[in-house]
Amino acid sequence: MKQIEVRNLSVKYQNAIILNNINFTVDKGDYIAVVGPNGSGKTTLIKTLLALIEKSEGKIEFSTKKIGYLQQKISIADSNFPSNVREIIRSGLLINKKSKIYSSIDNEKVDSIIEKLGIEDIKYKLIGKLSGGQIQKALLARAIISDPDILILDEPTTALDPNSRDFFYNYIKELNEKENKTIILVSHDIGAVGKFAKKILYLDRVVIFYGTFSEFCHSSDMTKYFGNISQHFFCQRHN
Amino acid sequence: MELISLLLKSVQYEFIQKALLSGTFLAISSSLLGIFLALQRKSLISDGLSHVSFATAALALLIGLSPLIISLPLVILASILINKLVSHAHIYSDSAIGLVSSLSIAVGVLIVNVGSGFNVDIYSYLFGSILAISPIETALCIAASLITIVLIIIFFNDLFLISYDEDYARISGINVKMLDLTFSIVQSVVIVVGIKIVGAMLISSLIIFPAITSLQIARSFKSMIVFSVSISLLSVIIGIFSSFVFNAPTGATIVLLNGILFLIFFILNKIFKFK
Numbered sequence: 001m002k003q004i005e006v007r008n009l010s011v012k013y014q015n016a017i018i019l020n021n022i023n024f025t026v027d028k029g030d031y032i033a034v035v036g037p038n039g040s041g042k043t044t045l046i047k048t049l050l051a052l053i054e055k056s057e058g059k060i061e062f063s064t065k066k067i068g069y070l071q072q073k074i075s076i077a078d079s080n081f082p083s084n085v086r087e088i089i090r091s092g093l094l095i096n097k098k099s100k101i102y103s104s105i106d107n108e109k110v111d112s113i114i115e116k117l118g119i120e121d122i123k124y125k126l127i128g129k130l131s132g133g134q135i136q137k138a139l140l141a142r143a144i145i146s147d148p149d150i151l152i153l154d155e156p157t158t159a160l161d162p163n164s165r166d167f168f169y170n171y172i173k174e175l176n177e178k179e180n181k182t183i184i185l186v187s188h189d190i191g192a193v194g195k196f197a198k199k200i201l202y203l204d205r206v207v208i209f210y211g212t213f214s215e216f217c218h219s220s221d222m223t224k225y226f227g228n229i230s231q232h233f234f235c236q237r238h239n
Numbered sequence: 240m241e242l243i244s245l246l247l248k249s250v251q252y253e254f255i256q257k258a259l260l261s262g263t264f265l266a267i268s269s270s271l272l273g274i275f276l277a278l279q280r281k282s283l284i285s286d287g288l289s290h291v292s293f294a295t296a297a298l299a300l301l302i303g304l305s306p307l308i309i310s311l312p313l314v315i316l317a318s319i320l321i322n323k324l325v326s327h328a329h330i331y332s333d334s335a336i337g338l339v340s341s342l343s344i345a346v347g348v349l350i351v352n353v354g355s356g357f358n359v360d361i362y363s364y365l366f367g368s369i370l371a372i373s374p375i376e377t378a379l380c381i382a383a384s385l386i387t388i389v390l391i392i393i394f395f396n397d398l399f400l401i402s403y404d405e406d407y408a409r410i411s412g413i414n415v416k417m418l419d420l421t422f423s424i425v426q427s428v429v430i431v432v433g434i435k436i437v438g439a440m441l442i443s444s445l446i447i448f449p450a451i452t453s454l455q456i457a458r459s460f461k462s463m464i465v466f467s468v469s470i471s472l473l474s475v476i477i478g479i480f481s482s483f484v485f486n487a488p489t490g491a492t493i494v495l496l497n498g499i500l501f502l503i504f505f506i507l508n509k510i511f512k513f514k
Contacts, residue, residue: 047406050406050409050410051409051410052406052409052410065412067410069406069407069410071404071406071407080454081278081402081403082278082453082454082457082458082459082460082462082463083399083403083459083460084458084459084460087399087459087460087461088403091396091399091400091403091404091407092407094396094397094400094408094411094412094413095410095411095412096411096412097411100393100394100395100396100397101396102396124458124459126458126459127403142407
């Protein structure tokens with residue numbers, strides 16, 4: 001079942017073309033890694049999908065409104081924000097919520113997600129006083145608490161140590177495989193995300209490649225684009 | 240004993256009762272508003288708008304109309320203008336506030352210069368005269384404060400999310416632009432009704448101080464609200480009584496108390512590390 005359809009999408013800022021004629025579709029249960037070099041437009045693509053950036057041309061269609069989003073840690077600013085982890089996680093329930101008041105069921109959901117992610121010890125700590133890994137876990141909890149159909153993650157592991165990164169990737173994989181959640185994960189590390197993602201969308205202002213990881217590793221076009229050694233390097237790490 | 244009997248006697252005066260009533264409502268609404276403005280780094284807008292209210296009050300006195308009638312629409316317009324300058328003209332928000340603010344003071348001073356006969360009246364709008372507010376001004380202050388409090392209660396969770404993470408608020412389906420506009424108008428109304436109480440030059444401190452003071456000690460959003468409203472109420476009520484007892488200007492006394500409370504909590508936080 002098609003969940004996202006992107007047709008002829010272009011994004012321009014002043015006279016610069018950030019994204020040019022992007023086309024792809026996302027099916028339910030897909031796990032897509034959006035990869036590409038720095039400045040290739042990965043975050044712009046995600047923000048345009050989420051209507052945080054205005055598109056210049058093209059069409060974006062979602063078949064669901066239930067979307068969870070975890071942005072780059074850098075965009076969450078205030079370390080002095082007077083709010084504890086529990087309050088931040090609970091705000092994830094506001095997605096398309098008609099009633100603006102939290103119910104007792106909402107509070108149970110918060111406790112359940114905190115338990116699931118093993119962050120009971122920090123639930124009453126101020127969000128600004130946590131480590132990078134702890135903040136990402138709290139924000140992941142916020143992104144999934146509303147039980148989204150699609151989970152969009154923008155470079156979520158940048159601030160994480162290797163253990164937290166493994167936990168993170170495994171948890172996302174579980175969400176994809178056991179709960180059939182659609183995952184779109186932005187990264188600049190094909191090797192790392194290639195272990196988990198079913199499809200690769202390689203972006204460099206235009207779509208260079210979109211297909212399965214296996215197709216990516218065996219594509220002669222990609223061999224020409226990256227060179228034999230780089231392609232082999234990505235795919236070897238995958239294996 | 241003499242002080243207590245003086246205070247007990249003071250609450251029997253109608254002007255003190257009106258001052259306490261309007262001051263209490265203004266303290267609650269301005270401190271609630273201040274929390275979200277401070278966390279969204281927009282608290283300086285209230286400073287800019289209070290300068291605009293000085294110019295509009297001067298204009299009203301010049302043409303012989305009630306400053307409330309003239310100030311309300313013009314200050315609302317100014318708040319929309321600041322928002323537009325920031326979002327459409329891509330001017331930094333502090334610069335946009337600076338532009339509108341300094342321009343307003345210049346216009347205000349020129350108007351005062353033209354209508355030199357109303358210098359005493361304009362002084363009461365510049366620095367406030369809570370002990371001389373009329374029943375209509377008291378009623379307006381209560382009404383505006385009640386509307387502000389109700390709106391904040393209704394949109395509380397949306398405002399919380401916008402303050403922490405505006406992008407997430409947008410994808411959650413919250414109409415950030417509409418809420419921005421609504422609370423710009425609400426903020427303008429609170430400033431206009433508040434200038435008679437603490438004055439155009441000091442009203443922004445009633446919005447900013449309680450939020451910044453409570454930030455020193457709050458360990459959750461709920462506690463920030465409780466601290467902020469309590470600090471604001473404390474400074475306004477003690478400020479009104481102190482100004483009566485010591486025959487001091489009320490607005491300045493309230494702001495000074497706010498400053499003292501900030502210093503106390505700032506130092507306590509440095510020593511005891513509440514956060």
